[in-house]
Amino acid sequence: EALEIMVSRLHPAGVIAIDALAARSLRRLGNTVQISDSGIAPGSGIGNMRPPLSRETLGVPVIGVGVPTVVSGSTGADDHDREALSRIIAPTDNIMVTVREVDLLISRASDLVAMAVNLALNPGFTADEYARLA
Numbered sequence: 486e487a488l489e490i491m492v493s494r495l496h497p498a499g500v501i502a503i504d505a506l507a508a509r510s511l512r513r514l515g516n517t518v519q520i521s522d523s524g525i526a527p528g529s530g531i532g533n534m535r536p537p538l539s540r541e542t543l544g545v546p547v548i549g550v551g552v553p554t555v556v557s558g559s560t561g562a563d564d565h566d567r568e569a570l571s572r573i574i575a576p577t578d579n580i581m582v583t584v585r586e587v588d589l590l591i592s593r594a595s596d597l598v599a600m601a602v603n604l605a606l607n608p609g610f611t612a613d614e615y616a617r618l619a
Contacts, residue, residue: 508553525549
């Protein structure tokens with residue numbers, strides 16, 4: 486709702502929405518960036534549905550940028566551990582896990598996304614010039 490109010494008052498040409506994602510593989514944590522022109526549905530990867538941020542809901546184009554930072558507990562377990570895990574966790578439980586170095590992962594991902602957005606919106610800058618400003 487707050488974003489809708491901001492968009493209605495500021496009339497931006499578009500919105501860039503950045504969110505954490507739930508991955509389907511441990512290998513993707515901090516190693517991929519998802520970019521979409523269809524917006525985002527915050528919380529949908531962990532069953533915490535919130536209103537989507539999209540052209541339809543905000544009235545302007547929405548670029549969604551996401552970085553995987555969590556996986557479900559059962560995804561993170563290997564086949565042997567899944568059997569043991571199923572005795573502890575009910576199938577309806579939704580336990581999310583992340584890497585121990587999640588603060589570093591998020592710091593690096595935010596630097597990468599910030600640089601990419603700034604370079605895309607300011608094509609006259611080079612990555613070296615932006616790094617000196619940061």
